Amino acid sequence: MNSHDFNKAAMGILMFMLLAIGVSNLTEVVFEQEPLEANAYPIDTASVASASSADVATENGPSIAELLQTASVEKGESVFKKCAACHTPDNGGANKIGPNLWNVVGRNVASKADYDYSPAMHDHGGTWSYEALDQYLTSPKDYVPKNKMAFAGIKKDTDRASVIMYLRSLSDTPHELPTVEVAEAPAEEAAAPAEATAPDPM
Numbered sequence: 124m125n126s127h128d129f130n131k132a133a134m135g136i137l138m139f140m141l142l143a144i145g146v147s148n149l150t151e152v153v154f155e156q157e158p159l160e161a162n163a164y165p166i167d168t169a170s171v172a173s174a175s176s177a178d179v180a181t182e183n184g185p186s187i188a189e190l191l192q193t194a195s196v197e198k199g200e201s202v203f204k205k206c207a208a209c210h211t212p213d214n215g216g217a218n219k220i221g222p223n224l225w226n227v228v229g230r231n232v233a234s235k236a237d238y239d240y241s242p243a244m245h246d247h248g249g250t251w252s253y254e255a256l257d258q259y260l261t262s263p264k265d266y267v268p269k270n271k272m273a274f275a276g277i278k279k280d281t282d283r284a285s286v287i288m289y290l291r292s293l294s295d296t297p298h299e300l301p302t303v304e305v306a307e308a309p310a311e312e313a314a315a316p317a318e319a320t321a322p323d324p325m
């Protein structure tokens with residue numbers, strides 16, 4: 124009886140102390156976030172930057188061809204909300220502030236007859252390849268100086284790849300995806316063991 128009560132009381136005190144320590148730790152965490160953040164980042168970016176520049180011969184990380192291998196149409200559809208104020212995506216959709224974007228991948232730049240392009244866009248030439256779209260959507264005013272698309276660009280390369288993947292889906296016959304050469308060697312190795320399993324009859 125007595126010891127039972129004592130245990131309960133001791134337990135109570137213990138719980139209260141743990142709680143008090145917990146709360147004081149919590150406030151420390153809340154108010155000391157900035158030093159934590161500073162510690163967390165440098166390791167990450169250093170390893171990512173060195174890995175991508177070693178694997179790929181580009182200065183700024185993976186190419187659009189590589190990013191498209193894993194890009195998702197669904198994610199791109201949600202990124203496209205940024206574009207929808209000015210562009211319709213559907214077949215036969217109206218031109219708004221910007222031209223309708225059905226079938227835009229592979230289409231000649233400034234080639235919609237019923238849209239009034241700026242002189243800069245009109246004179247640019249070329250087609251909307253994946254690379255061209257990637258560069259234009261990174262910074263519209265740098266890729267086509269003086270074009271009239273009032274859009275700052277998408278800085279995050281995975282978001283850009285997703286929206287380009289979505290643009291690709293806006294077609295009855297979507298443009299072929301680019302291929303990435305790196306995969307060839309492992310594929311041959313993987314095929315070899317299959318041929319070697321035949322002998323050893325039992």
Ligand code: HEC
Pocket residue numbers: 202203205206207208209210220221222224227231232233234235239240241242243244245251256260269270271272273274277286
């Ligand atoms: C504020 C309005 C606006 C927004 C937002 C916008 N655009 Fe545009 N876009 C335009 C205009 C205007 C043009 C025509 C530019 C010209 O003629 O100089 C254009 C042109 C284009 C073209 C070239 C089309 C062609 O037929 O040659 C593409 C591709 C494009 N936009 C994609 C996008 C994508 C993708 C987004 C979203 C990530 C986006 N735009 C966001 C206004 C916008």
